[in-house]
Amino acid sequence: MASGRRSAGIVVFRRAAGPDGGLEVLLGHMGGPFWAHRDAGAWSVVKGEVEAGEEDEAAARREFTEELGLPVPDGPLVPLGEVRQSGGKVVAAWAVEADLDPAGAVFGTFTMEWPRGSGTLREFPELDRIAWLPLAAAREKVVAGQRPLLDRLAEARPTPPRGRR
Known part of the structure; x- marks a missing residue:
């Protein structure tokens, strides 16, 4: 429910x-x-800033849609807790099992001065690509402060939906 130094996100996972x-x-x-x-x-989990007065889960759902242009997949959310990144930002996350096609993503954008000090504002994608990665490879590519979220997902060993065991 705080803002500024707090983000929330959704980790989509699938079984290889x-x-x-x-x-x-x-x-x-x-x-x-x-x-x-x-x-x-x-690389990062799909996440974004929690706005003032907003619940973390609501922010995670909103940010997922804003950053990927896709709805949050249906299914139960598995809480992964919170981590603190090296810059001090706290990230709360949930996981959901789904098989999304990365080609369907339409990335959100942000504007910043670039090159720095030039006075020129340019627009950049929040994410420039998304990809499915095996858990071990994902741990090597993700921002170090988010690795515990992937570890917690592995430890949780979410139960497959009925008919997929």
Whole structure:
């Protein structure tokens, strides 16, 4: 319910084909000039800022739709708790099982002065791409402060929906 230094997000996951049925998560590569040529540590769960007076789960749902242009998938949300990133921002997250097609995403944008000090405002995508990643690869690519969210998802071992066991 706070604003400013608080974000909320949704981690979409699916079960990989194959005998181990490992989890894959949908992560977004952060957009803008700072992240353009980075890979490790430049991916994030789909999240955004909690507005004043807004509940965390409502913010997570709103931000998912704003950032991807897609509705939050139907299904029960698995609470993943909160983490504090290195800059001090607290991120609250939930997970939901679904199989989204990344090609359907329409990314939200933000405006910033670029190059810095130029006086020129430019628009950049919040995320410049999204991809399904096996959990181990996702841990290497995600912002370090969000790794515990992926660990909690793995520990939770969400039960598959009926008919998918």
